[in-house]
Amino acid sequence: MVSDGLGDWKKDITKWALDLGFVAIRFTTAEPIAGLEHFLQTRFEQGMSTPFEHKEIRQRVDPKTVWQDCRGMAVLAYPLPHTVAPDKGEGVLARSAVGEDYHRVINQRLKELNKRMVIHHWPGELRWQVDTGPLVERAFAVRAGLGWIGRNQQLIIPGYGSFVCLALLLLDREIPIDDTISNLCGNCQKCEQACPAQILGKEFFAARNCYSYLTQSKEVLTMAEGKGLGARIFGCDTCQEVCPHNQPWIQEELKDLSPASPKRGVDLLNTLSLTKGEFKNDFFPTAAGWRGKGILQRNAFLAMRHAQDARLNLWLTIREKSKIPSILTPYLERNEER
Template sequence: MDSDEQLHWKINIKKWGCELGFVAIGFTSAEPVDGLDQLLQARIDRGLATPFEGKEVKQRIDPKAGWQDCQTITALAYPLPYTLPPQEGEGVIARSAVGEDYHRVLRQTLNRLVDIMRTNGWPGNLRWQVDTGPLVERAFAVRAGIGWIGRNQQLIIPGYGSFVVLALLLLDREIASDRSISDQCGVCQSCVEVCPAHIIGKEPFASKDCVSYLTQSKETLSPEECKRLGTGIFGCDSCQDVCPHNQKRLKEEQTDLSPFSHRRGVDLLETLNLSKREFQERFQVTAAGWRGKAVLQRNAYLAMQNVQDCRLKPWLSEHKKDKSIPPIISSYL
């Protein structure tokens, strides 16, 4: 495509994307991300990466490793829904895991964008990924100029913050890249100070020690890790809640207490006692559903221990008597 046609598609893809609800869209080349291979390999070599992270580094940094025809990466950020805060003593679900599973929402929205592009004569092929693909979405989003990586490892979008989920749209046509923006964290240490795991600000980032990962891990947690969970049931927003760049969004969330907002709080005993049907109705449709019922029950048990919930002792007595304690909890007795 010549420069005029590139500009035409850039303007329109951004316009159509914004109309579909994306809060930031940018373009970058399909070249590998400089220096990211060394960082990823260092995390792998030092045992700091989670099992969810791919070990084939080239696949994670080079779009052409997965699709040779790729010429351009479009990075898109979609907002997480507004939520209602948890009540005292409730278990906490991160914003990314309330409401309809964001993977499904993003795939549907990307499909609509692709349909619009094709209806308007997009001349090439395309592919996309939402979170579970091999490419490191945050790295390409930074290079596409939609934000920067904060100390807390989150992509922060100027004027909006970090409560977004990311997608990449891969194109086999060249579109001029957008300019990246500089880091705007400055001297702020808010996320460093509040991190339950005390891992922010240290390099390489120990993602396997992050509370968000621990709430999803099926491995037996150490006593220190159990305490670190606090009342976390799935995910962790601690470092994002204190970020200055999220305060505008948080104020809007606190003043828009719509009955349709999703609650981040869950009753600990109800979560511990989840039946298969209750799990399917309450969690299966969310981004927490993929990990299964047992992990959520374990986290509810540990949270009840952490807050010394008076309902835990009778629960233990009853379930020890009839030998119905879930296996995932047995190792914590």
Template sequence: MDIRRLKEEIITYSQEIGIDKIGFTTADPFITLKGRLLRQRELNYQSGFEEPDIEKRTDPSLLFDEPASIISIALAYPSKMKTHVRGTKTDRRGIFSRSSWGDDYHIVLRNRLEKLEKFIVERYPDARCKSMVDTGELSDRAVAERAGIGWSGKNCSIITPEFGSYVYLGEMITNIPFEPDTPIEDQCGTCNKCLEACPTGALVQGGQINAKICISYLTQTKDFLPETYRSVIGNRLYGCDTCQMVCPYNKGMDFHFHPEFEPDPELAKPRLKPLLSISNKEFKNTFGKTAGAWRGKKPIQRNAILALGHFKDETAVGELEKVLKHDPRPVIRGTAAWALGKIGGKRVKEILSEALADERDPDVLEELEGALEKLNHETKA
């Protein structure tokens, strides 16, 4: 089989099945990445969602018998909604990051990779393939960078010349020795807009992120959010787009190539108050197909409560009172206490005092006492 011709056929077919960009690279170990990952671990900058075995993350031969090359794919996604919805002072809304708009991209990209695998095996019967998207051992970004999909920006995203950084990535290890493509030279230059705009300072320096304080990570945690970051999150329910929105290479980038990624405005910017009482079944039926649902409803509800506190939404006091007094989860009750403290007012003080008399969980008690202390201090001032 002519490998060069097969590569050309794969490129053509990838375009036919809705892959916006494809690149090829060797299956050599990712030596530079390994050094960076070891340093990240040393600094305790890893989120904990990653594959813990750094050797597996950087050596394809540990995942695949005699790998010869890796195929990287990219699919562009929208940065703007075709139909807009806006919150009001009495009906506030939250926001899901663009990476969670439409159907779960993991499923969409796996579908494309499955088609690509089938195509390759039909033409090269001895072919063996192993595909992965996001949750696999390899670093999608490291593969994409080496395969010429784009360069790794200072915001730790792959930036493509064609679509900016609004792309989903996936890859396929194979035993076919394809000719590797040429990586794209870094084009960030002296620009530091993403570092300057990062709300929590998670972008420590160009190309290095402290994942533990990145808002994208924080919105996916299930415990109490550290006080330092509660107000910074704003009305974000899942993920954060700030470092992408300020990137000059993303200016004017908005692609609607794939119907699966088109956002339902009511899901991408949902009303906050109804989220406080949504059942598990309702949550699954409403948000289950999105990437932002993978951690369940608890982080989304906690973030919705934080958003109501951020907005100081007085119309939400009744809903927050119900949560504070009746929700069985301490994190949700305690966060409601914090949000009520941000809203303030005579009625809120009464609610907090009543809850304080009945509460037994030490973490929630601490939140209640802190909220009341804040309100009492403001009253004296």
């Protein structure tokens, strides 16, 4: 039996979370993140934020505006799966976009965690969010001591790295909190040097120019942006792949290859030619599915054009007799790179 002591609850919640596959969990208060509201407002005014960000800034920094009974929080990190690297000529998916959608996976784990807490007579209530809620998960993760924000804007967990997804567990009890930790990036600038968009290391992170964002944006991309995406179909892992703190994880990924491992590579022509049924089967169950097949088709089209893939002209010739996805119209009209 679990005792009534909240310190004991902290130990038990931690144990259950780790048993369920989370790689780290830390606790913090339900107080607003100091200074973050002003920072986010300034980013918004300078056009640095993205349309994906929650518009009510106060709800992004103050848990009590999301749930008025919140008194404490747990921040949890769940690992991304080990994956198989793309073959030459394939389109590239970020690790977070392959395998079963991490939102569903983590939500299931949190439901199980909630069940265990209820079975052991948790004396209160709880809520949670996985990525799509308003609260800035990375900010609370830093305050909880889960990790630090690297120069690549990723939360880096000491001894593990940044290939994780975050979740927040909101509690109506004050659990003993954890201490913050130091930023261990030091003088390393590998991510800044490797960033294909060259947007790291600036005073404000221009998220709208990040290639990970651009692969998901429905705005018409400029010629430079389209070329810059290269073979990226959804997301971008470049700044994480060069990070020294991720090298042990990447080496483990290389050793852990199996037929069951999800692939980060996709055939560009197949992606460009996706039917509704193929999209529903191949992409909708992943985290890349939420944006729809049109975005994936556009990115595959740009990747083939950039690579001067001979299959593209044949595809266009055949498609002239039928309907070409409307999302491609702006790129065909300006006839770039043809």
